[in-house]
Amino acid sequence: MMEKMIFGRxxxxxxxxxxxxxxxxxxxxxxxxxxxxxxxxxxxxxxLLAFTLLVILLSRIxxxxxxxxxxxxIFLMLFTLILHLFMTREGPVLVDLGFIKIYEEGLRQGMFIxxxxxxxxxxxxxxxLTTSPISITDGLEVLLDPFKKVxxxxxxxxxxxxxxxxxxxxxxxxxxKIMKAQMARGSDLSAGPIKDRLKAVVPLLVPLFVSxxxxxxxxxxxxxxxxxxxxEGRTKYRQLKWMVRDTAILVVLVLLGVLLWxxxx
Numbered sequence: 001m002m003e004k005m006i007f008g009r010x011x012x013x014x015x016x017x018x019x020x021x022x023x024x025x026x027x028x029x030x031x032x033x034x035x036x037x038x039x040x041x042x043x044x045x046x047x048l049l050a051f052t053l054l055v056i057l058l059s060r061i062x063x064x065x066x067x068x069x070x071x072x073x074i075f076l077m078l079f080t081l082i083l084h085l086f087m088t089r090e091g092p093v094l095v096d097l098g099f100i101k102i103y104e105e106g107l108r109q110g111m112f113i114x115x116x117x118x119x120x121x122x123x124x125x126x127x128x129l130t131t132s133p134i135s136i137t138d139g140l141e142v143l144l145d146p147f148k149k150v151x152x153x154x155x156x157x158x159x160x161x162x163x164x165x166x167x168x169x170x171x172x173x174x175x176x177k178i179m180k181a182q183m184a185r186g187s188d189l190s191a192g193p194i195k196d197r198l199k200a201v202v203p204l205l206v207p208l209f210v211s212x213x214x215x216x217x218x219x220x221x222x223x224x225x226x227x228x229x230x231x232e233g234r235t236k237y238r239q240l241k242w243m244v245r246d247t248a249i250l251v252v253l254v255l256l257g258v259l260l261w262x263x264x265x
Contacts, residue, residue, distance in 0.1 A: 009128065009129060009169045010128065010129065010130075010131065010132050010133065011061065011129050011130070012132075013059075013060055013130065015058060015059050015060040015130065016058045016059075016245070017055065017058050017059035017060075017126065017130045018059070018060075018130045018131075019245070020130075020243075020245060020246055020249065021139070021240055021241065021242050021243065021246045022131050022135040022136055022138060022139030022240065023139040023142055023143055023240060023242065023246070024242070024246035024247075024249060024250060025127055025130070025131055025139070026127070026136070026139050026140065026143060027143070027250060028249055028250060028253060029123055029124060029127050031250070031253050031254075031257075032120075032123050032253060033120060034257075035048075035253060035256060035257040035260065036048060036116055036119060036120060037116075038257055038260035038261050038264060039112070039116070039260055039264075040112070040264055040265050041263070041264070041265045043263050044260045044263050044264060045112060045115055045116075047256070047259065047260060047263070048115075048119060048256075048260070049115065049119065051256055052119045052122055052123065055122075055123070055126060056122065056126065059126050059129070059130050061126065061129055061130070066122060066125060070118075070121055070122075070125065073121060076117065077114045077117055077118060078114075080110065080113050080114050080117060081110040081111065081113075081114045082110070083110070084106050084107075084109045084110030084113060085102050085106045085107060085110050086100070086102070086106070087106070088103060088105050088106035088109050088110070089101070089103050089105075089106065090103055090104075090105035090106070092104045128165060133162045133163075133165055133166040134162070134238070135238075136158075136161070136162050136165065137158045137159055137161070137162035138158075138238060138240060139240065140157075140158035140161060140162070141154055141155055141158040142240060144157065144158065163219070167212075167215070170215070171208070171212060174208060174211050174212075175204070175208055178204055178207050178208055178211075179204060182203055182204060
C-alpha cells in the first residue's frame with residue numbers, strides 16, 4: 001500500500017495544469033477549499049464533481065491512478081459516512097432494525113461530506129502531482145512575501161513546507177522497505193490480538209525514526225556545505241511568470257463559487 005501513496009509525489013508532464021504558475025495553483029487550491037463548502041444539495045455537488053473531473057482531465061493524470069493511490073484514506077471517507085448514518089437523526093426513517101435506525105438526512109449528509117472530502121483530496125493531490133517541490137517553495141515564498149514586513153521568516157517557512165512534501169513519499173517508501181524486512185524476519189504485523197500488533201509496530205517505528213533523523217542530518221549538512229544561510233540576500237534562478245491562463249482558471253473558480261452560492265438550498 002505504501003508504494004501506492006501519491007500525496008507529495010511529483011509526476012513531470014506537459015499538460016495544461018503542469019504549465020500553470022505555482023502561485024495560481026496554490027491560490028486555486030486555497031480558494032477551492034472555500035468554494036467546496038458552498039455546495040449543499042445534489043445539483044451543487046454534481047457541478048463540483050464535474051468541475052473536479054474536468055481539472056483531472058486537464059492535468060492528464062489518470063483517474064484510476066488517483067483512486068488507486070488514495071486507497072489509504074478511503075477508510076476516513078467510510079468512517080465519515082458511517083458516523084453520519086448512525087448519528088444524524090433527521091428526516092424519514094429508511095432502515096429500522098430496532099436498535100439501529102438509519103435516517104434519510106443521515107444518508108444524505110454522509111454521502112455529501114464524503115464527496116466533499118474526496119474532492120478536496122483530489123485537488124490537493126493534483127497540486128503536488130503537477131507541481132515540483134521547488135516550484136511550490138517559490139510560489140509560497142512569493143505569496144507570503146507581504147508577511148516579511150512583520151518579520152515573518154517567509155523563505156524558511158516555505159522551504160520547510162516544501163521539504164515536508166518532498167519527504168512524505170520518501171518516508172512512505174522507507175516504511176514499506178522496513179515492513180518487508182521485518183516480515184522476512186518472521187514478524188507478522190497483521191495477525192494476533194491488538195496488544196501483540198502494537199508490540200510488533202515498535203520494531204517498525206524505531207528504524208523509521210532513526211532513518212528520518214539521519215536523512216534530516218544529511219540534508220542539514222548538505223545545505224550547510226553549499227553555503228545556505230537563509231533567504232536574506234538570495235537571488236532566484238527560476239523566475240515565475242503569470243500568464244493569461246493563470247488568471248483564467250481563478251476567474252472560472254470564482255464564477256463557479258457564485259453559481260454554487262446561487263443554487264444553494
